[in-house]
Amino acid sequence: MTRYILRRVAAMVVTLWFIVSATFVIMHAIPGDPFVTEARLPETVLANLRAYYGTDRPLGEQYVRYLGGLLRLDLGPSFKSDTLGVNEQIALGFPVSAQLGLQALVLALALGLGLGMFAASRAGGLVDGFTMLVGTLGISVPSFVVAPLLIDLFAVRAGWLPVAAWGSFASTILPTVTLAVAPLAYIARLTRASVLETLGQDYIRTAHAKGQPPLRVLVHHALPNALIPVVTILGPITAGILVGSFVIEFIFGIPGTGRMLVRAIFERDYPVILGSAVFYSTLLLAFNFAVDLAYGVIDPRIRVERSMS
């Protein structure tokens, strides 16, 4: 087990190094100089700026310096903001994005599982039809259409919730719902299919034949097995929620890391782009690692299979 963990950690470090290097190269291929704006700065001033941020040095040296900073967990200053460095920006933004993501995940899981199970138990009925409708609409309408629609209905017309302005719990409801729609739909469909399949199995028929109440059969016998496929897609779903918040944070004016990153890309704020790539990738890798470890604990067979592949 220890060897396995050590190997995985080593692989993660190599992967991270690769991602940093790749992003570094891509970023410097972007046409446009971060300090070049419409304003006419004299050459001396531009030179000062470049010297201050070290962009006048050879790319190789910038790269080594960046890796050095990374070892000290220092992601450097922002080219644009003179008050917030990259570390500060992530420290400010991530708790917000994490809260939003977590709320959306919980909502998607709770509602998705519930709807999926309920639909399966009444297959062919009204609830089932409704669930399938939600399940298909949820994955077929872009979130940038859902968001303004929800705002219009619940904030502008009904006046129940605030439009934007992150802060109170009420202000988090609309973005959470928007972000949860797609994974919710996906989970509901998956749960429904998987519960239906399990319900067809012999041991369930046996349980029914033994006269156990249907709800008990569903919850105690069918659900645990039906959940396995849902658990296996938790990783990709979480990653999707994490990245899906780019657009939603932008629309709702949420002070998270997604909005920060989109702005940084358009403004050529290299250190912020690099820093976020490093941060998001680390998060993703750590999360996948944790999921794998959890599998290993739950079911040793999976670990063997995975380490083989």
Next chain:
Amino acid sequence: MTSATKRLATVPDADARRAARGFWRDALRRLRSRPLPMAAAVVLIILVVLAVAGPLLVPYSYDAQDLLNANQPPSAGNWFGTDDLGRDMWARAWSGARISLFIGVTAALLDLLIGIVYGGVAGYRGGRADELMMRFVDMLYGIPYLLLVILLTVVFQPGLFSIILAMIVTGWLGSARLVRGQILQLREMEYIVAARGIGVRFPRLFARHLLPNALGPLVVAVTFSVPHAIFTEATLSFLGLGVPAPLASLGTMVSDGLITMLSGEVWRLAIPAGLISLIMLAFNALGDGLRDALDPRTLG
């Protein structure tokens, strides 16, 4: 091992192909018996036909402006109404669908092509080469997809092909893994070992034997990755990185039409958004149906 592959394992070249054909015929029969996937397939065919021929049915070009006739609701003259520059929405919607489908299909097929070559080589070689090649895939998997696509679109500058290129840079990873897994399984089959024994070379072996047998899951994967690419392009459009004017994809049209939620000409949003949803639904339903039809567990 299923009975079909068991049979395959013992028959020579021509018979194997015939057997594979039988497999596809079976799958098609199973697919035909299901109403939803069949409906989806019909819808898709209609959509594709309209995307190709739809603009020809009206006397307007998709980019011909008539400023005095802007923002007209659907009517006998303009079946889908006009947009804010007085362009015919029918012509625009279908040529937009054409662009979106082109992006989706091209990206999905290129993903598949790269995935087949990469995954095929890795799976067939196995051992150290496989280990290294798959490590590389794992590494690319660590980069958040949308972040990379945005970055690359900015690097390449938005354009029809640069968007497709940005999407396939990491889009092929899934199909590579899939192909490799399939090949890894098939490679140890007796008939493959036998074919190798009599000196059949890798490319031929791959094209004749390995690929046809791995094709089922790949077709399913493509059905799901087409709408994914269309959706990604729509997201890029929202961020202002979609296909540049005067080209219009459904994504750029939806993004341009968002404002009509406030200004009232909702057909400018509802029509392209509805088409995107229809395409997404149809591909997903077809994909679900294909998966069920091709699922080896349902093989008799």
Next chain:
Amino acid sequence: MRVRTMLAATTALALLLSACSGATTPGGGTQAPAGGGVLRLNGAINPDSMDPALIASRVPGEIVTTLFESLVRLDDKGEPAPGIAEKWSVSPDGLTYTFTLRKNAKWTDGHNVTAQDFVYSYERSLRPETAAPLAANLYYIKNGIPYNKGTLKDASQLGLMAMDDYTLMTALEAPTTFWLKLTAFFNMLPVHKETVEGKKDWTTKPETYISNGPFKLKSWTPNQEITVVRNPDYWNKGEVKLDEITWKMINDSNTAYQSFLAGELDAVTPPPALTAQLIKDGKAKVYPAARTDFVRLNNTKAPFTNAKVRKALAYSLERTPLVDQVLQGQQKPGLGFIPVGLSSGAGEFRAKAGATIFKEDAAQAKTLLADGLKELNLTAFPDVALDYITGDVNKKIVEVLQAQWKKNLGIDVKLNAMERSTLIAAMRAGQYNWQLYSTGADFDDAINLLTQFQTGDGYNYGKYSNKQYDALIDVALKEPNAEKRAQAMVDAEKIFIVQDMGIVPLYYGTQTQVQQPNLKGVRIFTAATNDYSRASVK
């Protein structure tokens, strides 16, 4: 019924809370009674800086205009009114301005605002190490240019002098008729030396944010909001009615407008597609913006080296439908270069130069194009893509231009969407053929835009060059007589547009705002930052 009671209860609670906060507003006792209300605006994105010298964009400029006060502040009509300077005098040659500062102007730390503060602030803005993005606005000060470029190191040679604590003298390079107005601009606001030198992050916290204006910083939550609160020690506090101003940071313009509809914001710029209807319904206010949108032509690249081709492109457009049917924000067709509303120093420029100085004429354009191409030995209009910055409005404009040129000249123009930073980089490197662009004046004088097309000017990215034009601009820069100076600028514009057509002018921009009915007293200027410090919401 239950809902209604609960509502009543919450309203009562809210009233109670607001009463409490009124009683404990920072500053206490000395200020005018609270209850002036809070003004809520949209700042779109987090300011990169809140240091007046380092700001380069509009909204942070707006914010610091409420936090600081310069020598003068623009009044309702956009004319300079006494600010920290009580009065001033100008030498007969127009080169020296002497300001007498008021003795009751204070920094928020209690110290008096002195002439040395201004000398320090302007010298700091010009210092190359500061890298102030808009330092060019201080180039009118004697020796400002060499000091900013780093060729002159001796600060005492700058045209800035504190005669005593309350007397400031500025010496200029040339008689600059608009100097007074310019000192009201946000990058000319004074800063507090001890604060700026001592604490690197002074702008982030209210405790260290020492200012001297109508408001002081209350809080800055990055990416969320900035709130400023009435400054009880402001010398002119009687004119300030609001208790607080908050800038929220919502970047999506549709969401911002929805916030306005829901009553969460008091004023926003509506999304362009809505302006027409809002103006028609009388809900939006339109202000001139001293901005010209045009197609920049690279005068060094064929076919734009040929004046006939350039004229053909300009004559063949139909600007009225572009403005009325597409932009719909009451912009004016641009049949000249200098936008309406901008001053010539002797009255409005367009009134002097004529509203239009060339005519649209498709037939003539066609002939001109054919002749021009022949002179260039070209058989057809070459395949050069028109660059534009991605965005809804820009996209619409270039699509209209494309269609009009096709219709009236029979040419197929390719379009090339570029991201803002990329387009600017290409523009600065001269690696482009033509591009959609827009230029606006920082201060209310036509010279601000005209110098951009002088040979060798840092902003002359189209490489337009004409000796007569250069000479006329030089006259306008040095001539103390306002009438003669204005005439030189009018003549220069004629050469630039009528004779050479160095660019293809499109239209003169406007700015539109929707405001809640109770919002009064906002100062929106043609060519200066909006001033919200005298607004009220009661």
